Amino acid sequence: MARHESRKYFAEWLTRTLWEREISGGEIAKAVGVNDSAISRWKNGKATPGLDSVMKLAAFLEVDPIALGVTAGLMKEGEVGVKRLPLPEGIKAVSVAEEWIRRIPGITDEDRTSLLQTINERYPK
Numbered sequence: 001m002a003r004h005e006s007r008k009y010f011a012e013w014l015t016r017t018l019w020e021r022e023i024s025g026g027e028i029a030k031a032v033g034v035n036d037s038a039i040s041r042w043k044n045g046k047a048t049p050g051l052d053s054v055m056k057l058a059a060f061l062e063v064d065p066i067a068l069g070v071t072a073g074l075m076k077e078g079e080v081g082v083k084r085l086p087l088p089e090g091i092k093a094v095s096v097a098e099e100w101i102r103r104i105p106g107i108t109d110e111d112r113t114s115l116l117q118t119i120n121e122r123y124p125k
Contacts (some may be wrong), residue, residue, distance in 0.1 A: 013085060048072045
């Protein structure tokens with residue numbers, strides 16, 4: 001997997017994981033020993049954590065550190081024999097998004113249906 005793709009995947013994985021577990025970027029920053037802007041760069045795909053941060057993050061999130069290293073693009077699946085962590089399904093996030101869409105004032109039923117359909121296509125339950 002190309003470096004850019006690894007960053008993008010890790011960013012999506014981290015964003016979804018924090019959302020699903022209701023963990024703030026600040027909590028992660030404190031646990032890992034980095035500043036909030038580092039977490040923001042990880043979540044935006046502009047950077048990935050180093051090995052030390054991956055180990056601390058894995059301990060905090062209680063995930064396999066090798067799998068997290070693969071997820072972050074620090075190791076290759078084929079070389080370590082461990083697959084990257086799967087993306088959280090985002091069921092909670094989808095439910096929240098659906099509720100917000102239902103509450104948007106001033107849009108047509110057609111637009112509302114289209115938005116809901118887009119969410120459900122991207123994140124099937």
